[in-house]
Amino acid sequence: MNWLAVKLPVLVTLGGIFAVLLIASLTVHLLQRRSPGKSYGELRSRVRSWWVMVGVFSLAMVLNRNISLVFFAFMSFLALKEYFSLIPTRRADRRVLFWAYLAIPLQYYWVAQAWYGMFIIFIPVYAFLFLPMRMVTIGETRDFLKAAGTIHWGLMTLVFSLSHLAFLLVLPGAEDKAAGGPGLVLFLVLLTESNDVAQYVWGKSLGRRKIIPKVSPNKTWAGFLGGVATTTALAVGLAPWLTPMDLEHAAMAGLLIGISGFVGDVVVSALKRDLGVKDSGALIPGHGGVLDRIDSLTYTAPLFFHFIRYLYF
Numbered sequence: 001m002n003w004l005a006v007k008l009p010v011l012v013t014l015g016g017i018f019a020v021l022l023i024a025s026l027t028v029h030l031l032q033r034r035s036p037g038k039s040y041g042e043l044r045s046r047v048r049s050w051w052v053m054v055g056v057f058s059l060a061m062v063l064n065r066n067i068s069l070v071f072f073a074f075m076s077f078l079a080l081k082e083y084f085s086l087i088p089t090r091r092a093d094r095r096v097l098f099w100a101y102l103a104i105p106l107q108y109y110w111v112a113q114a115w116y117g118m119f120i121i122f123i124p125v126y127a128f129l130f131l132p133m134r135m136v137t138i139g140e141t142r143d144f145l146k147a148a149g150t151i152h153w154g155l156m157t158l159v160f161s162l163s164h165l166a167f168l169l170v171l172p173g174a175e176d177k178a179a180g181g182p183g184l185v186l187f188l189v190l191l192t193e194s195n196d197v198a199q200y201v202w203g204k205s206l207g208r209r210k211i212i213p214k215v216s217p218n219k220t221w222a223g224f225l226g227g228v229a230t231t232t233a234l235a236v237g238l239a240p241w242l243t244p245m246d247l248e249h250a251a252m253a254g255l256l257i258g259i260s261g262f263v264g265d266v267v268v269s270a271l272k273r274d275l276g277v278k279d280s281g282a283l284i285p286g287h288g289g290v291l292d293r294i295d296s297l298t299y300t301a302p303l304f305f306h307f308i309r310y311l312y313f
Helices: 008-034 041-062 065-086 091-112 116-138 144-170 180-206 221-242 247-275 290-294 297-312
Strands: none
Touching (some): 008 180, 041 065, 041 180, 065 290, 091 116, 091 144, 144 297, 180 247, 180 297, 247 297
16 A cells, blocks of 8 residues: 655645744743743633644545545535534424534545545535435424525535545646645645735734624735735745646736635634624534634535636646
């Protein structure tokens, strides 16, 4: 079995990410030494969590492709589980949730087979039609539309959308271009997460005017524009190393990821605000739950996938 399944550019980029984390850890340590009376507990917790997340993600990327796909499927499972734990569900729907969870291994099986035709219609068509039928056979009609809508939204967002990230690994022809499928995945994830960080930094540094105060009061125009500009610049720099894109398409991809990442973030923020919760869970110290961490990917993954597939594959 071929356990190491990535090319040199992916390994070097992952090494660069660990170097940035090392610098961040040293910075927090120096800040604590210079200001011993000030607490940097939350910042330390965030940095430690990033070490764990990057470490697990890196292992999933560099090992066998099937291990990587299982990792992405598990992320979908954790995110969907958090979602179902947050939304109000009817007692009768507990039997329906079994079929919703079963859609996860089936969806990722189509990914493993690189069966694009079934991958692209299984949840939007077959699961969409099957789940209401199963709900009808149970016989509970009260709040039927609300229940069906919330289950479908969760499947589409946390399984179907995220599975596009996994399908980047198996795109036909990707292995012959640049850093292959793993390079595309790393490019997308790195830019999406960097966009979140850049928007936070720009917003804290220069942010004054709120962009969408009723949904996310901390989001500012400076954070949004600074994040998109930073993400676009990073895309142009990384694209020749990790992807087959030319500079023009790389800039377009950076804009796409920067804007859609912001939208994914605020959409999930709107969901949490509607439910009256700050975080989707407490699995990741300093970050909340899995859904809190992958919210931007629910938009960037499908949009970038179809962008790169249409242009190059």
